[in-house]
Amino acid sequence: MSSLFPHLFEPITLGAKTIRNRIVSSGHDTVLDDHGMIGDDLVAYHEERARGGCGLIVLQVSGVHETARYTNHVLMATDDSSVPGYRAVAEAVHRHGATIFAQLFHPGREVMDGERGMAPRAVAPSDEPQERFSVVPETLSTDMVKDIIAGYASAAKRITAADIDGVEIVASHGYLPIQFFNPRINSRTDEYGGSPANRRRFLAEVVAGVRAAVGPDIVVGLRISGEEKTEDGLVAGEILDLIAALDQMECEGVACLDYFSITAGDSSTLQGAVHIVPSMQVEPGYAASLSEQVKKITDKPVMVAGRINQPHEAEAAIAEGRTDMAVMTRAMICDPAIAAKSQRDAVDEIRACIGCNQACIGHFQMGVPISCIQYPESGREVTFLPRPRVRTSRKVLVIGGGPAGLKAAAVSAEQGDDVVLCERESHLGGAVLLAQKLPYRTEFGGAATNLIAEAMRAGVDLRTSTEVTQTMLEQLRADHVIVATGARQRMPHLEIADDAWVIGARAYLEREPNLPGGRVLVTDWKGDWIGLGIALRLAEAGTPVTLATAANFAGAAIQQYTRTLLVSQALRTGRIDFLNDARLVGVDSDTGYLQSTLCEIVHEVEGITATIVSGAPRALRPDLDFGTASVRVIGDALAPRTVEEAVFEGLQAATDLAGVA
Structure with a gap:
């Protein structure tokens, strides 16, 4: 038992299963599937985290119906061909003393990919459009609704027959079950729409059907956003009412649900989606305020996700009664052995996640296997581990x-x-x-x-x-x-007047010179952190800025959630003007000249007193x-x-x- 983290390493019971500690790797898409099945790469990935001491591993989402294919690499649990993969990963995880659950999933209108590059087709309670992926879904018929509900139960039975210890119903981030509950999305007039009881009927029937399918000895949990944090999204009070109703459900004398997994956000807008995988701009452990509210209305165990990167953050949230278990998914992508290191109080050996989002969720959004910029062995365990x-x-x-x-x-x-x-x-x-x-x-x-x-x-x-x-x-x-x-730094070929104040971005950050008062032109060749970051730094200090980028938009090379938070902060300053698709070609005493990357137009940015140039670097050998x-x-x-x-x-x-x- 750890002397530093006694609460974190206390066993906990979920339903009929005792978990060895309170550390959770939550369901997250790895793009390590083998044509929609669990193969060697995914088994090795999760085995490494089990070997590293994780208490509970929750597999990435498994589609419960043919209409649940939200990407072209989603795991599917709709027929028995999936069973060997689930059995293989269960055996690998159990070998090291960890517990493993699988997520039951239907995205509804939250569909990213269409077939072979075509626009995605989605189904939902109603045809309310989805903003982020520009999807207008097909309204589900009542018969199809019932068919999908049956799909949850059959997938749960199939997965747990393969020795998976439990299943987690995904109702978080605006996915199908919560779409039914949201009155701003669900405009149905049948038994699954209208009153609060009708709008929660879909999820209630899914929960009851899953419990009946797996019996009393399999753990059944629910993942849900404690608040969706987006316009037209569900707020905490609405979610708490839903959880309270589900918490009371019993199936043949057994609680239908054994635990609640709390997160934040919603997939349908950029504003809400940043909470799916919050980046380093977000305070560590911030979502524990949501799980704390849930704990006040249920006696069942509660876990929470939301930037818990270090064991002391997890320990504090548990010790203070804000959660019972801590989701540390990215922390274990960065350091699969963080649990074992924490348990022996070897905190100095922990490779801490920095919340950059570049190779984890960033890779997923590119449709390639996830990894970590600090620990590229993640997702490549078969290739690089064990160390030769x-x-x-x-x-x-x-x-x-x-x-x-x-x-x-x-x-x-x-x-x-x-x-x-x-x-x-x-x-x-x-x-x-x-x-x-x-x-x-x-x-x-x-x-x-x-x-x-x-x-x-x-x-x-x-x-x-x-x-x-x-x-x-x-x-x-x-x-x-x-x-x-x-x-080393390289300046682009520019026409620069003798009295122009011009400095490279790297030199600016190294020397931190005093700039002349007035508007600063920041030019950016790539659309990465550098130009946007310098512009934001200046604007927050009170300097008016024009940020000109040769990319299609500022921050184009940054992972989407990270960029959303940075640009929203830049907009809040009210001091940054954006110019896209433009490369710097010249500067004089008070004007920057930028060539459009799209046509012959030259933009003139007047009234500047200094120019900071973020250009392409040059290899140094x-x-x-x-x-x-x-x-x-x-x-x-x-x-x-x-x-x-x-x-x-x-x-x-x-x-x-x-x-x-």
């Missing part, structure tokens, strides 16, 4: 102490090589340390902190303020060299003779991109070295 070991230790030199070099050095040392890392600056971390200077991105610096700690624990010889020279190379006599020297050593170039030194590619290539380079004799 070298037969004979070799001397490995890593040049550069940014994310790519730190990851390569740490993994190489873990595999058994003798690793020296040289960084010419006085500090490690590279450009990550600049990123954390931007508004609402302070946590990003944690990526450097985590990677440095991993390299230190692995025994890497870390040398700062050390530039690698030809003489040093000859002295070290490394067998293998990994070049991770990063990139040392001019050295490495002799007989094998050489691998990675990260921005290979081609300037993001932290994600840098860390992945560090892992890849080190893993490849393990196979070199």
